[in-house]
Ligand SMILES: NC(=O)C1=CN([C@@H]2O[C@H](COP(=O)(O)OP(=O)(O)OC[C@H]3O[C@@H](n4cnc5c(N)ncnc54)[C@H](O)[C@@H]3O)[C@@H](O)[C@H]2O)[C@@H](O)CC1
Ligand SMILES: Nc1ncnc2c1ncn2[C@@H]1O[C@H](COP(=O)(O)OP(=O)(O)OP(=O)(O)O)[C@@H](O)[C@H]1O
C-alpha cells in the first residue's frame with residue numbers, strides 16, 4: 268500500500284475494512300510509522316482540536332488483515348444481551364453491525380418472545396431465547412430461573428471477546444437482576460462489557476457492577492448521560508466544561524471508559540479525553556446508537572488482540588483498547604451515516620446506515 272498525503276477518509280476506511288492480503292508485520296509497522304509521520308487524515312485535520320482523535324489512522328491500525336491462514340472466530344465473537352417484548356430492532360442492529368464490520372460470530376441473548384422475531388430478521392445471528400421477564404415467572408420460581416438464565420449465558424462466556432449489554436433490554440426488574448449477574452460473570456472472566464441503552468439504566472442505579480473495571484465501556488446518549496452525571500457527580504451536565512466533567516465522571520466510576528454520544532462524540536477513560544467530530548448525518552432516527560455499540564465491540568476486540576500480539580510496540584495513541592475501540596466505532600458509524608444520508612436524505616433509516624458500514 269502506498270501512503271499519500273491526500274489519501275481521503277473513504278480510502279482509509281475501505282482499505283481498513285476490505286484489505287485483500289496480509290502484508291508482513293514489518294511492513295505494517297513501517298506503514299503505521301509513515302502514517303504517523305506524514306499525518307494522513309484530511310477530515311480529522313480539519314477539525315483542528317487538540318482533543319480530536321486520529322481516528323482514520325486508528326481505524327486502519329487496529330483492523331486486522333484478511334489473512335487466509337486465520338480460522339473462524341479469530342476476527343471476533345461478540346454477544347449482545349438485549350431484546351424483549353417491546354424492542355427487537357435494537358439488539359438486531361447491534362449484532363448485525365458487528366458482523367458487517369468483520370466479526371466472525373454474533374450472538375444475541377434475549378427473551379423467549381423476542382427470539383423468533385430477531386431470528387426472522389437474519390439467519391446470520393445466533394439467537395438464544397434465554398432471558399425471562401417478571402410476567403412469565405412466578406415468585407416461587409424466581410431463584411431457580413435466575414440461576415438457569417445466568418448459567419445459560421455463562422457456559423458461553425469464555426468464548427466471547429466482548430459483550431454488549433442493553434440494546435432493547437427493557438426495564439423489567441427480574442430481567443435486570445439476572446443481567447446484573449451476567450455482568451458480574453463477564454467481569455470475573457475478564458470479558459470486556461459495553462453498556463448501552465437499558466443497560467445504562469441498570470448500571471446507573473448499581474454503579475458497583477462496573478466501577479473499577481477497566482474493560483467496561485459506557486455509551487450514554489443525551490438522556491442517559493444526564494442521569495449518569497446526576498447520580499455520580501450529583502450535579503447537572505455542564506457543557507461549558509464538557510471535557511473536564513466527562514473526565515471526572517470516568518475517574519469517579521473507577522476508570523471505566525465513557526463514550527458520550529452527541530453532535531461530537533466525547534470519549535474518556537478518566538486519564539485522557541478524545542473527541543470524534545467527523546461529519547455524520549443530520550438524521551436522528553432511532554437505532555444509530557445500537558450500531559455504535561456493536562461496532563465498538565468489534566473494534567475493542569481487535570484492539571485488544573493487536574495490543575496482546577504486538578507486545579506494547581503499537582505506535583498509535585491512545586494505547587488503551589477501550590479508547591481505541593470507541594474512537595474507531597464512532598468514526599466508522601459517522602462515516603456510514605454520512606454515506607447513507609448522501610443516498611437517502613431525509614428517508615435515511617438505520618438499516619440504510621448498516622448497509623454502508625463496509626461500503627467503498
Ligand atoms: N428499534 C428498536 O428496537 C430500538 C430500540 N431502542 C431501545 O429503546 C430503549 C430506550 O432507549 P431510548 O434511547 O429511547 O432511551 P432514552 O432514555 O434516551 O429516551 C427516552 C426518551 O427521551 C427522548 N430523547 C431521546 N434522545 C433525546 C434528545 N437528544 N433530546 C431530548 N430527548 C431525547 C426519546 O424520544 C424518548 O422519548 C433502549 O433499550 C434502546 O436500546 C433504541 O435503541 C432505538 C431503536
Ligand atoms: N447531533 C448529532 N450530529 C451528528 N451525529 C450525531 C448527533 N447526535 C448523535 N450523533 C451520532 O449518532 C450516534 C448515536 O447517537 P444517539 O444519541 O442517537 O444514540 P442513542 O440515542 O443511544 O441511539 P439509539 O436510538 O440507537 O438508542 C452517535 O455515535 C453520534 O456519533
Ligand SMILES: [Mg+2]
Nearest residue numbers: 464488556557
Ligand atoms: Mg441507545
